[in-house]
Amino acid sequence: MVMNAPQIQGGTLTGLSLAGRDGTWDLTHQDGRIVVLRPSTTTGGGFVMPRLADIHVHLDKTFTACRMPHRAQSLFDAIDMMAADTANWTVDDLKKRAETGLARAYAHGTALMRSHVDWHGKEAPLAWSVLSDMARQWRGRVDLQLASLTPLDDLVEIGASVARTVREDGGVLGAFVYRNEDLCQKIRTVFDLAEKHGLDLDFHVDEGLEPEACGIDTIIAETARRSMAGHVLCGHGCALAVRDPDEVRLVLEKGAEAGVGLTVLPGANSYLQDGGPGRTPRLRGLAPLHEARAAGIPVMIGSDNVRDGFYPYGDYDLWDVYRLAVLNRHLPHHDWLESISAGPARWMGRDLGLREGAPASFIRFDARGPGDALSRAGARREVWQNGRRIPEFQGDDR
Structure with a gap:
């Protein structure tokens, strides 16, 4: 099963390729929410999309x-x-x-x-x-x-x-x-x-x-x-x-x-x-x-x-x-x-959009963008929920 991860109070992810947006972006989260989302001067931070x-x-x-x-x-x-x-x-x-x-x-x-x-x-x-x-x-x-x-x-x-x-x-x-x-x-x-x-x-x-x-x-x-x-x-x-x-x-x-x-x-x-x-x-x-x-x-x-x-x-x-x-x-x-x-x-009456003030819940791929992530089935993936990373699945192998 999936185990709970320790809470991460805050931090910044830099140089992100963000779904639906041009260029690269820095994402700062604090206490489980996105507090700053702004254009970045760096690259290589991975591809991020909503859950x-x-x-x-x-x-x-x-x-x-x-x-x-x-x-x-x-x-x-x-x-x-x-x-x-x-x-x-x-x-x-x-x-x-x-x-x-x-x-x-x-x-x-x-x-x-x-x-x-x-x-x-x-x-x-x-x-x-x-x-x-x-x-x-x-x-x-x-x-x-x-x-x-x-x-x-x-x-x-x-x-x-x-x-x-x-x-x-x-x-x-x-x-x-x-x-x-x-x-x-x-x-x-x-x-x-x-x-x-x-x-x-x-x-x-x-x-x-x-x-x-x-x-x-x-x-x-x-x-x-x-x-x-x-x-x-x-x-x-x-x-x-x-x-x-x-x-x-x-x-x-x-x-x-x-x-x-x-x-x-x-x-x-x-x-x-x-x-x-x-x-x-x-x-x-x-x-x-x-x-x-x-x-x-x-x-x-x-x-x-x-x-x-x-x-x-x-x-x-x-x-x-x-x-x-x-x-x-x-x-x-x-x-x-x-x-x-x-x-x-x-x-279903919900909003999963990534914006300032929204929950810091998203998926980050170790990829340059969606095409790169789709091309490599083994591309590393991190799932974030409310400012913390979810560990990989651990459970019975069916």
Whole structure:
């Protein structure tokens, strides 16, 4: 686990390359806050950026890859394998796996996290209770927000019970939407629940490569109709990668007008979409990031699944996920940093910006800038929180 570091009362870091700013900078901190941030006359101090905000993970499923009977052949194969594994989800099992995930995320620089939790009955699942307790225990290190995740057809039936508990626990209401019958009415029911209970929404939507999967269109239309800009997040959107480009352009324009957000998950989606034994996948299933942002949609990048049936890799290192997105999606590396930090932080109601008076909480890479840090996976990294350095992860090796 991550051990506490002794408090550093103050000091100055010089010659820093600072995310989003030209030139080099000196940063002076005192009693856990940035007191001076000014242009520097020196170089070589490293690359500094705000801490990370991982808005889409699955702590209930994490670190179960070793228990899977085979490599997932599809999204729905992974769903079936994970459903079978829930027989092993005891309090101790959930705590141990999620604790490891949070500790790794903290050591890598994550400050905020939203975890989806599978929810299939009227009563809250065991994982919701366990992770709610852990959210309280980890507050101030990794601030953890929970989002329920229920298949849309089920949520229509049990939504009242789910929404009440989610509201009481300060969570987010979520649904899995994929080629459902009577889609418009079911989406309206979910929005009714959100309005009644004052909840934000977070959808897993169109997570496949069928062009007819267009749940995101209905969500966007309902968001606009309810004037819920800034309160509805759509994750995955894989089908947008295979739909008609002119059609997608209109969808994205409407999404921007409605004020929805989009989360792209380069790990699990690249791994599961267009897969199969003995063949090389051609389609990667990643939503059009460039086009979405150009249209005005806030675009975020998340870790998604980590070492489970959906994706047997990862380490809750959002910087490593960012590297994957930069390579796969041809992102200008210096211009998309907000997608893993400031952007999702704002969506969760927080500010991770580096300025005078703000907490001295940041990540410093032994690198000349973001491109250099991305190019060298082994570049030394320091995570600072409130003026003190966080030690590297120490714990069980999964």
